[in-house]
Amino acid sequence: MEGESLNIVDDKLEQLKALLPEAFSEGKIDWEKLRLTLGEDLTISDERYVLNWAGKSEAFRVLQTPTTATLAPAKKESVNFEETENIFIEGENLEALKVLQKSYYGKIKMIYIDPPYNTGNDSFVYPDRFSESREEYLKRINDKDEEGMMMREGLFRKNNKDSGHYHSNWLSMMYPRLFLARNLLKDDGLIFVSIDDNEVHNLRLIMNDVFGEENFIAQVCYVNNPKGRSQDKYVATNHEYCMIFSKSQLPKGSVSIPKTDNEITKDYPRKDDDGPFRELELRNTHREFGKHNRPNLYYPFYVNDVGEILLEPQGDEVEVYPDWNDGFQGCWTWEKEKAKNEIDFLIAKKVNGNIKIYRKNYGKIKGKNVYKQMKSLWTDRRYHTEKGQLGFNVLFDTNEKIFQSPKSVDLLIDLLQMAHTKNEIVLDFFAGSGSFAHAVFLQNINDHGKRKVILIQLPEKIDLNDKDQKPAYAFCIDNNLPANIAEICKERMRRVIKKIKKENPAFAESGQDLGFKVFKLKRSNFKLWRGDGIDNEEELEKQLDMLVDPVRPEALEEHMLFELLLKSGYPLTTQVEKQEIGNEYYYMVDGELGIILSYLDDRVIEGILKAKPQQVICLDSLFADNDPQKTNTQLQFKDAGIKFHSI
Numbered sequence: 001m002e003g004e005s006l007n008i009v010d011d012k013l014e015q016l017k018a019l020l021p022e023a024f025s026e027g028k029i030d031w032e033k034l035r036l037t038l039g040e041d042l043t044i045s046d047e048r049y050v051l052n053w054a055g056k057s058e059a060f061r062v063l064q065t066p067t068t069a070t071l072a073p074a075k076k077e078s079v080n081f082e083e084t085e086n087i088f089i090e091g092e093n094l095e096a097l098k099v100l101q102k103s104y105y106g107k108i109k110m111i112y113i114d115p116p117y118n119t120g121n122d123s124f125v126y127p128d129r130f131s132e133s134r135e136e137y138l139k140r141i142n143d144k145d146e147e148g149m150m151m152r153e154g155l156f157r158k159n160n161k162d163s164g165h166y167h168s169n170w171l172s173m174m175y176p177r178l179f180l181a182r183n184l185l186k187d188d189g190l191i192f193v194s195i196d197d198n199e200v201h202n203l204r205l206i207m208n209d210v211f212g213e214e215n216f217i218a219q220v221c222y223v224n225n226p227k228g229r230s231q232d233k234y235v236a237t238n239h240e241y242c243m244i245f246s247k248s249q250l251p252k253g254s255v256s257i258p259k260t261d262n263e264i265t266k267d268y269p270r271k272d273d274d275g276p277f278r279e280l281e282l283r284n285t286h287r288e289f290g291k292h293n294r295p296n297l298y299y300p301f302y303v304n305d306v307g308e309i310l311l312e313p314q315g316d317e318v319e320v321y322p323d324w325n326d327g328f329q330g331c332w333t334w335e336k337e338k339a340k341n342e343i344d345f346l347i348a349k350k351v352n353g354n355i356k357i358y359r360k361n362y363g364k365i366k367g368k369n370v371y372k373q374m375k376s377l378w379t380d381r382r383y384h385t386e387k388g389q390l391g392f393n394v395l396f397d398t399n400e401k402i403f404q405s406p407k408s409v410d411l412l413i414d415l416l417q418m419a420h421t422k423n424e425i426v427l428d429f430f431a432g433s434g435s436f437a438h439a440v441f442l443q444n445i446n447d448h449g450k451r452k453v454i455l456i457q458l459p460e461k462i463d464l465n466d467k468d469q470k471p472a473y474a475f476c477i478d479n480n481l482p483a484n485i486a487e488i489c490k491e492r493m494r495r496v497i498k499k500i501k502k503e504n505p506a507f508a509e510s511g512q513d514l515g516f517k518v519f520k521l522k523r524s525n526f527k528l529w530r531g532d533g534i535d536n537e538e539e540l541e542k543q544l545d546m547l548v549d550p551v552r553p554e555a556l557e558e559h560m561l562f563e564l565l566l567k568s569g570y571p572l573t574t575q576v577e578k579q580e581i582g583n584e585y586y587y588m589v590d591g592e593l594g595i596i597l598s599y600l601d602d603r604v605i606e607g608i609l610k611a612k613p614q615q616v617i618c619l620d621s622l623f624a625d626n627d628p629q630k631t632n633t634q635l636q637f638k639d640a641g642i643k644f645h646s647i
Contacts, residue, residue: 026054026167051205053168056175063176067098068528070563071519071572072556077490079497080515085573086437087454088493090486091521093429096456097180099521102569108184108454109424112415112436114194114407115177118170170199171206177429178210184427185247190217190255190419193243194407200241207245217244217255222378222411224385242415256371257417259363263372268363279347279358282332283322290330297331298322301339303348303355311340320348320355334359374418382410392433395495400471403433403488412439413446422449431457434489438496441514445500445507452513452573455493459484490518519572525555525563526647549621550647557597561587564595564617581607588613594642596622605636615643
């Protein structure tokens, strides 16, 4: 800064860094590395290959801290709330992932996320405060501003590259979220993470740590900006990555996708009664295989003068071995028994005076296109960011960049195909503008799938002072929406649904799911006993009063119902039946769980006993301090073999 003298210490550190860069970690001297670099004979304690960073233990701590938060329905912001199985969760994603653990553990087939890339300009809207108490944390996530959003001063911060913990901050943010995400995946599930060069190396290491190095599938590199970024210092970057891991080891071909009709036409130029095919040489074209190590694949074919192929000689046929022109004895790709059974699919052709054997390779099997193995480098223009921007702008009928650099929907459609998600639940917990949900809706049209999507997005405020965010702010104000990213995401989903209904009425009328339920992260509807917060008689009185009626004064019955569903392990889409008995009622969940929230008398008890659920949850306050009634009710359910819980 002008007017200040030279900082001697900083100047010396810069000189040392230029001379010995290997002795620095995240901008600070690593004294152990420095001593090693200078040739000092050291024995490093606990020397092993391990991923470590400043704050890793705190990241574990925040991961292991349970949550009492819940999700409250917002029906007015939803589309077809009662019928849809798509979910939009507005709230901080670490807490939301914790809330979903019991209900969705092992049920998600695919997770896609596009997290902050840690460019040095990212606003870290997910700074987990490891040092705060549970009470402080619960207070923070429910501290709302005038627009009803969980936005407390200090929630946003820049992860500046000058920070001594620049990479560590990012790793601490990602680790607990990836760990919780893994819990939600099915055993054959996959996770796809978009990233750029800033953290791709650390992402690979942290995913090795969470998912296991043996479950690495691929690090796909795709061209997203063919012109390159002109503001880059040395080389104009025109690519991003997608890191892919599975929850468990998958068999070969597990992420292959069907070839397109255009690819079938191009790659399979010939046709017979069985469909389009191409000719592939039967000889193994890899010279590391041959008669010397595959003797069972070395045998002759016999070809007569009309091109018929035989496995036994019958006359003047030409004997054909899988030999190379230089005399190397190769081998076939088929064993003799397979060749015998499928000899009608073989073709003999004369090439440069020699006869070669080819096999028919068909482009369709039972009428369906064959699969192709994906490459690690994707260059198709369908993946370009400008295509994602164009699709977004058309949807929002604007030329302004309401949302910066949304992902190409085509890129995400191909990822959906790789994960084989046709009738599965998929999740994106950094939803952004909602590109992933857009891709899910379109791919359900493409292959008549029944995918169900769950999105999680923080209601991140749009900054009017940021020139790149001004169009988004103006859009929200013009459309009477709160100015935050979650609102843009929900609006995009509404517009996609509206567009599909207009352009694909047959699809819309076929019973396909074109809707989404909105839920908002909020504190529990039930008061919590806090023994550690009792410092005086007044605090003890408050806690004892809470036991009389544990329901918070502002709690709504519907909100309590969804909280009890989640905490009993039922998904948010579970069908709940309201069983009415005169003017009273109770809820029945999947015939297994009875919930009583309004009134309890003999008729309600009799109705539940007839329904024979496995367990019943009842508000303790419904007994109105009538201990004999409570005891009698407990005995009735116990005698019927029904577990009874009062809260």
